[in-house]
Amino acid sequence: MPNAVDSVSGTQQAPSRMEDVARCAGVSVITVSRVLRDPGKVAAPTRARVLTAIETMGYVPNLIARSLKSRRSGIVAAVIPSVTHSIVAEVVRGMRDVLNEAGLHLLLADSGFSPQEEEALVAAFLARRPDAIYLTGTTHTAGTRKMLDAARIPVVEAGNLTDAPIDMVVGYSNLEAARTMTRDLVTKGRRSIGYVGQVGRDYIDRVRDRHAGHCIALRDAGLGDHARLQVEVELSFRGGAAGLGELLDREPGLDAVFCTSDIIAVGVLFECQRRGIAVPAQLAVTGMDDQEIASQCVPALTTIRMPRYEMGRRAATMLCRRLEGEAVDATVVDLGFDIVTRQTT
Amino acid sequence: MPNAVDSVSGTQQAPSRMEDVARCAGVSVITVSRVLRDPGKVAAPTRARVLTAIETMGYVPNLIARSLKSRRSGIVAAVIPSVTHSIVAEVVRGMRDVLNEAGLHLLLADSGFSPQEEEALVAAFLARRPDAIYLTGTTHTAGTRKMLDAARIPVVEAGNLTDAPIDMVVGYSNLEAARTMTRDLVTKGRRSIGYVGQVGRDYIDRVRDRHAGHCIALRDAGLGDHARLQVEVELSFRGGAAGLGELLDREPGLDAVFCTSDIIAVGVLFECQRRGIAVPAQLAVTGMDDQEIASQCVPALTTIRMPRYEMGRRAATMLCRRLEGEAVDATVVDLGFDIVTRQTT
DNA sequence: CGAGGGAATGCTAACGTTATCATCGTTGCA
DNA sequence: TGCAACGATGATAACGTTAGCATTCCCTCG
Numbered sequence: 001m002p003n004a005v006d007s008v009s010g011t012q013q014a015p016s017r018m019e020d021v022a023r024c025a026g027v028s029v030i031t032v033s034r035v036l037r038d039p040g041k042v043a044a045p046t047r048a049r050v051l052t053a054i055e056t057m058g059y060v061p062n063l064i065a066r067s068l069k070s071r072r073s074g075i076v077a078a079v080i081p082s083v084t085h086s087i088v089a090e091v092v093r094g095m096r097d098v099l100n101e102a103g104l105h106l107l108l109a110d111s112g113f114s115p116q117e118e119e120a121l122v123a124a125f126l127a128r129r130p131d132a133i134y135l136t137g138t139t140h141t142a143g144t145r146k147m148l149d150a151a152r153i154p155v156v157e158a159g160n161l162t163d164a165p166i167d168m169v170v171g172y173s174n175l176e177a178a179r180t181m182t183r184d185l186v187t188k189g190r191r192s193i194g195y196v197g198q199v200g201r202d203y204i205d206r207v208r209d210r211h212a213g214h215c216i217a218l219r220d221a222g223l224g225d226h227a228r229l230q231v232e233v234e235l236s237f238r239g240g241a242a243g244l245g246e247l248l249d250r251e252p253g254l255d256a257v258f259c260t261s262d263i264i265a266v267g268v269l270f271e272c273q274r275r276g277i278a279v280p281a282q283l284a285v286t287g288m289d290d291q292e293i294a295s296q297c298v299p300a301l302t303t304i305r306m307p308r309y310e311m312g313r314r315a316a317t318m319l320c321r322r323l324e325g326e327a328v329d330a331t332v333v334d335l336g337f338d339i340v341t342r343q344t345t
Numbered sequence: 346m347p348n349a350v351d352s353v354s355g356t357q358q359a360p361s362r363m364e365d366v367a368r369c370a371g372v373s374v375i376t377v378s379r380v381l382r383d384p385g386k387v388a389a390p391t392r393a394r395v396l397t398a399i400e401t402m403g404y405v406p407n408l409i410a411r412s413l414k415s416r417r418s419g420i421v422a423a424v425i426p427s428v429t430h431s432i433v434a435e436v437v438r439g440m441r442d443v444l445n446e447a448g449l450h451l452l453l454a455d456s457g458f459s460p461q462e463e464e465a466l467v468a469a470f471l472a473r474r475p476d477a478i479y480l481t482g483t484t485h486t487a488g489t490r491k492m493l494d495a496a497r498i499p500v501v502e503a504g505n506l507t508d509a510p511i512d513m514v515v516g517y518s519n520l521e522a523a524r525t526m527t528r529d530l531v532t533k534g535r536r537s538i539g540y541v542g543q544v545g546r547d548y549i550d551r552v553r554d555r556h557a558g559h560c561i562a563l564r565d566a567g568l569g570d571h572a573r574l575q576v577e578v579e580l581s582f583r584g585g586a587a588g589l590g591e592l593l594d595r596e597p598g599l600d601a602v603f604c605t606s607d608i609i610a611v612g613v614l615f616e617c618q619r620r621g622i623a624v625p626a627q628l629a630v631t632g633m634d635d636q637e638i639a640s641q642c643v644p645a646l647t648t649i650r651m652p653r654y655e656m657g658r659r660a661a662t663m664l665c666r667r668l669e670g671e672a673v674d675a676t677v678v679d680l681g682f683d684i685v686t687r688q689t690t
Numbered sequence: 691c692g693a694g695g696g697a698a699t700g701c702t703a704a705c706g707t708t709a710t711c712a713t714c715g716t717t718g719c720a
Numbered sequence: 721t722g723c724a725a726c727g728a729t730g731a732t733a734a735c736g737t738t739a740g741c742a743t744t745c746c747c748t749c750g
């Protein structure tokens with residue numbers, strides 16, 4: 001029986017199926033299926049007839065049915081901390097460029113930096129049977145790990161390194177990056193170095209490691225009394241500005257501020273402008289991430305650059321290899337980072 | 346036969362199915378299904394037994410199979426111009442908040458501001474049979490419109506208004522917003538007003554309308570020779586800086602710059618700092634969008650605020666109503682905008 | 691000239707769920 | 721007591737596709 005319900009009365013018309021296309025082209029459904037997935041197996045004239053039928057009927061394959069039967073959804077699910085912050089966007093772009101080439105789609109969701117929310121998202125994702133999963137960072141709840149273990153699909157964590165990934169991890173050492181940056185401030189003669197970092201020092205690996213790296217560098221330099229010069233703020237310009245105010249209240253002799261992100265650092269710079277503080281003469285400021293604003297703000301910001309786009313590509317490549325049944329060379333990939341010295345130090 | 350392949354040899358173990366849960370709980374599969382979707386129809390003791398079984402087996406429902414049978418995927422697909430630009434993030438957040446409440450998932454993809462890419466994405470999306478579609482802006486290819494007409498699902502376009510939406514539209518008038526902003530500059534005595542806008546004036550409705558609004562305001566004020574003082578740049582700080590340089594080369598007596606986004610405007614401000622141009626004494630600068638940086642930069646930026654989060658919520662609400670078979674009150678929803686006067690004008 | 695082989699195509703049975711209808715007690719009420 | 725009505729549960733058949741195994745036909749080669 002035909003699929004159309006009633007084209008005259010305008011009743012809801014269901015989208016056409018392979019069966020409709022097959023009838024139109026005078027072949028069996030399986031041939032249509034083959035034309036779509038493995039055209040080489042179908043003789044050229046037949047293929048042409050099928051393609052014409054598809055075209056004229058405006059047939060769109062139903063990936064839901066395909067996924068059910070083939071047990072491959074063609075979806076890679078990614079949990080990122082926040083779509084708002086452009087820092088993840090480049091990673092996502094890198095992933096997408098690789099995944100699209102492999103015919104895979106990226107399903108995105110943001111956790112708002114909360115491991116609990118991440119767990120809920122992973123649970124929701126798994127119900128859609130993704131072929132692979134991408135997680136940001138290495139801080140996850142026990143529930144998340146358990147579900148992913150049970151799901152038995154490739155998982156890549158990205159952004160920060162760990163010795164014990166759920167499956168695979170690609171990133172750089174946030175600890176070393178922060179340590180390098182702070183050591184650089186020390187080398188340049190700064191002695192009263194403040195820290196303005198984003199909230200989450202206790203539970204988000206990335207933030208925690210940046211904090212730890214900073215502290216280690218201070219300790220190595222014999223500069224004590226860390227806690228007094230450390231402020232936790234929201235990841236925003238406003239946060240940076242408030243952080244500087246707080247620090248100056250505590251220590252008027254401050255001569256440098258280490259910030260855990262460019263956004264916070266630029267917030268500090270704005271506050272310096274308002275207060276008439278000379279950068280870097282009176283106060284040195286450093287960021288992290290090398291976002292566009294770092295090179296454009298005045299004075300231009302010294303920061304740390306990490307290969308975000310490449311990280312996304314690499315993560316996706318590792319997932320794809322696993323999906324093709326090949327072994328990946330390493331389950332822990334360190335992409336490193338660079339310090340970018342500009343005018344604020 | 347049981348679903349497990351071989352738990353001893355560690356062979357790939359398929360996830361458990363309803364059948365497994367049903368056997369474990371001593372009920373039929375349909376009862377498990379009911380417990381999940383309509384618990385009220387199952388007696389409390391039975392329900393408890395099933396829930397226990399689900400818990401112990403770590404059962405995760407297969408939404409692919411559910412979608413196939415129920416003909417509802419539970420997915421709302423959204424094409425946004427770019428995940429990078431935080432401006433869309435709030436809209437997305439608004440949508441998500443509403444959709445999640447309705448048990449729907451958001452599938453995101455970015456078009457990179459290209460209508461052709463958007464068409465490809467819509468085609469890919471439709472194969473997954475989304476329940477509804479969200480598009481950014483009102484500029485779409487004929488192919489996109491045709492596919493969406495054929496798909497017969499609710500579609501909402503957001504961001505800019507149009508008299509002839511594909512289905513529904515929610516937004517504000519970019520033309521009126523730009524016109525208001527420029528008129529404000531005129532009112533404040535500015536006469537040599539430059540324009541730095543993002544690329545796409547010819548084919549992206551949002552950009553085109555902002556440009557048109559600016560031109561209309563100039564014409565209304567009797568200020569001619571528009572084209573000479575108009576520059577098209579990338580949507581970036583760098584773009585804004587370059588745009589100002591270009592404008593000053595053409596017209597050293599420039600006394601205001603209208604920018605089509607806050608990012609561009611802040612790029613202009615940075616360049617002013619570098620060149621020692623006094624804002625607003627010597628040069629007035631305006632942005633659009635009211636992103637966080639507008640309130641934090643120095644001097645703080647005069648701009649236009651639009652209800653982005655609310656826009657996302659409203660769009661999602663309209664889609665949900667349609668999915669529930671209810672009629673929406675209006676297919677064109679104007680949310681308006683506000684001018685936010687700060688220190689740059 | 692017949693067997694063997696490969697290319698092209700088709701048939702049948704799933705994939706894991708839900709819609710639809712059926713069945714079975716149990717209760718309420720005349 | 722008998723029957724309708726309802727609540728709880730189950731059996732069966734899809735949803736639209738693809739995996740796996742036929743089948744058909746033609747060509748090649750001994």
